[in-house]
Amino acid sequence: MWKFTLWNVLVLALLKATSAEFSDVFDEELFIKPLPDKFVYSYFQFTTRWELGKNDSLLHTNLVPRPLAELFYHFGVQELHLSFTYGLWRYESWGYPVTDAGPGAEVWAWFEHTTDRASVDHRWKMLCGTLSGLFCASLSFIDPSNTFEPVYTLRPQTHRFPGQSEPILRYAALPREIVCTENLTPWAKLLPCRSREGLVSLLVPDSIYSSNYHSLGVHMRKLCANAECSEFQLEVKQTVSVVQDLRLFGGPNWSIRKLFGQGMEGSCALATTSNVYVDVTDNNGAIDVSQKADETILSVRGGARTELQRFDVKQFEAVMAKGRRAMFNVAIMDKRDPNVIIVAGPPPIFAKRFILGVGQERGKIVTHITNAHWGALDLIVFENIPWFVPIYLHTLNIRHGSERIQPTFLHYTPGVQRERPYGLEVAFRIPA
Numbered sequence: 001m002w003k004f005t006l007w008n009v010l011v012l013a014l015l016k017a018t019s020a021e022f023s024d025v026f027d028e029e030l031f032i033k034p035l036p037d038k039f040v041y042s043y044f045q046f047t048t049r050w051e052l053g054k055n056d057s058l059l060h061t062n063l064v065p066r067p068l069a070e071l072f073y074h075f076g077v078q079e080l081h082l083s084f085t086y087g088l089w090r091y092e093s094w095g096y097p098v099t100d101a102g103p104g105a106e107v108w109a110w111f112e113h114t115t116d117r118a119s120v121d122h123r124w125k126m127l128c129g130t131l132s133g134l135f136c137a138s139l140s141f142i143d144p145s146n147t148f149e150p151v152y153t154l155r156p157q158t159h160r161f162p163g164q165s166e167p168i169l170r171y172a173a174l175p176r177e178i179v180c181t182e183n184l185t186p187w188a189k190l191l192p193c194r195s196r197e198g199l200v201s202l203l204v205p206d207s208i209y210s211s212n213y214h215s216l217g218v219h220m221r222k223l224c225a226n227a228e229c230s231e232f233q234l235e236v237k238q239t240v241s242v243v244q245d246l247r248l249f250g251g252p253n254w255s256i257r258k259l260f261g262q263g264m265e266g267s268c269a270l271a272t273t274s275n276v277y278v279d280v281t282d283n284n285g286a287i288d289v290s291q292k293a294d295e296t297i298l299s300v301r302g303g304a305r306t307e308l309q310r311f312d313v314k315q316f317e318a319v320m321a322k323g324r325r326a327m328f329n330v331a332i333m334d335k336r337d338p339n340v341i342i343v344a345g346p347p348p349i350f351a352k353r354f355i356l357g358v359g360q361e362r363g364k365i366v367t368h369i370t371n372a373h374w375g376a377l378d379l380i381v382f383e384n385i386p387w388f389v390p391i392y393l394h395t396l397n398i399r400h401g402s403e404r405i406q407p408t409f410l411h412y413t414p415g416v417q418r419e420r421p422y423g424l425e426v427a428f429r430i431p432a
Helices: 002-021 066-075 117-134 181-189 256-260 313-320
Strands: 023-035 039-052 077-086 104-111 168-174 213-224 232-245 273-279 287-289 295-301 304-312 331-334 349-356 364-371 377-385 409-413 422-430
Touching: 066 077, 066 117, 066 213, 066 232, 077 117, 104 117, 117 168, 181 213, 256 331, 273 313, 304 313, 364 377
Parallel strands: 023 273
Antiparallel strands: 023 039, 039 232, 077 104, 077 213, 104 168, 213 232, 273 304, 287 331, 295 304, 349 364, 377 422, 409 422
8 A cells, every 4th residue: 555655646746747847738629510411520629739948859748749849850840731631521511621621641841941942852752751651641652743832822820930031831732642540540649648538539430431521630830939939839730520421320419429439538637628619500499408518609700600619528527527537428409300401601712623625635624613702802723733734824714704804913833744743823803
């Protein structure tokens, strides 16, 4: 008994010393939103923020996974975005997701500024190779033949530190990349609690990979930790988006256990906050929630009203479970007529793509953009086209009905066989 007590004291002392040495926090969140046509959208977000001083090393980590911190240390990365996606998001019917992602694998990174472009290309190649091994993906196939440097479309989401020049961007996509559980397993191992505790325990491969749409993401960036930017903060955000068809579950009623095959056995012990958000906007009393929410959040942006119910898993463990680990679950009972199809209004702007004509002489790639907003909108269309699909800039035609639209600006990079893809960025104003 004495040895057991002494061991507990030593463990607690070690945890306190570690938390005092590192200034990092970890938060886990789940956002669930019913979609039209009897679909439901679940978005998981795991965020780790680590404040570093001038003398702190990226190689000495606590909650931030060291493999990801080493990417910033060895390759001079300022910001990194990576996603693995299966399926197509139906923008016209579902609106916008929390995080956009193209099909297959998509990766782009901002590197520290340098005049040696060859050095950036080398670091980009090494970065993609490292990510390929880390996530069991085919990112090692990324090379100059499928890499593009957008000028206007993508902007850095990080802070510019004093005396720092504009970072350098590299972007690539592998639309045929197959997403499977071999990507999810190493992704989950980067979390502080891995896949054993908290919200990540809901990510059962059988439920995720049988869905209509799923996307796995890693987003990292450096931010200023104070007003003078003398210290910086490393933010690591790991995300999962899942869209499931409720008709496969036998009806419009759903719960966390029903969607993911199991309930959630408490929160991650290392998480500062653990929250579940359920979107109950415009239900008009037609939806019943199984338990009372800890908070009701109302948000009005651009005339659109959103109502969320927040459930605090940490509070549930402290009050309902009396400090013990207990199964957490939220259920939704939909009292609306199941034969009635709910149709939502379209988002302000969405696009479709199709092919017209036959052959290389009369063939066309058409992008149909719809502006459902009340006024004109300015937008940029970005195209990254493989070198083996030749395009000709003089055939570019932008029309609104019978009226031709002149681009505000245009950036075009011609492709080179087996060396460089075609790149096109065109900005214009689309009328209402």
